[in-house]
Amino acid sequence: MTNMINHPDERLSAYMDDELNETERLEVEHHLASCERCRELLEDLLGLRQAVVGAYEHIQAPNELESRILQALAQKPTPEPAAKGWLSIPLVSLALLSVLLIMAGTVIVKMLSGVVKVLIALLYFVSHFIATAPVLSGLTILLAVGVLMLSGYSLRQLLLSNE
Ligand SMILES: [Zn+2]
Structure with missing residues (x-):
């Protein structure tokens, strides 16, 4: 084995x-082939660099994701819920x-x-009244017609107000 000369x-x-x-x-490479210490050092360095790169990527990914989400939010100023609300x-x-x-x-x-x-009750009463008291028949007919017209008018008013 080589002496402990200068490790690169x-x-x-x-x-x-x-x-x-x-x-x-x-x-x-020649030195690494014969020096375990330097191989371990190289492995440590590679591991460290991997860790740094990994950490950097780990930090970078959420940033990118966040910016993408923010971008998506900026592009869609919630038109769909508004449309649904109006609908x-x-x-x-x-x-x-x-x-x-x-x-x-x-x-x-x-x-x-x-x-x-x-x-119906009114008509029945009127017809009965006309039959029993023919003298007042003219007046009762007028009265009945008046009541019918009034009820018809009030019924129409009721229907119109409900529409
Ligand atoms: Zn070495």
Whole structure:
């Protein structure tokens, strides 16, 4: 084995970076072949460089990712949720309107049936009254017509106000 002569410590990093000329490289390689200490040193240096590069890449990746996310956010100033929001307003109002129409519909039906019942009762009463008291028939007919017109008018007002 060679004596403990000059280890090319200062050349190892240059060798690692492939910055040596042919002769220097061969000298280092020749030395490494026979010197375990320098092989270990080279391995340490390679490991250290790997760690540095790895750490750098590790730091670099989230930065790139973050900038990409920020870019994506900048490019999309949330137009989709806004569009959905605008779309939901007519849908909600449509649903509310249909509910209101159903409620109003049942109310109108109830009112109509009530009005019809009142009209039937009125007609029955009028016809009965006309039959029993023919003297007042002219007046009661006028009165009945007046009540019918009034109820018809109020019914139309009710329907119009509900529309
Ligand atoms: Zn050596």
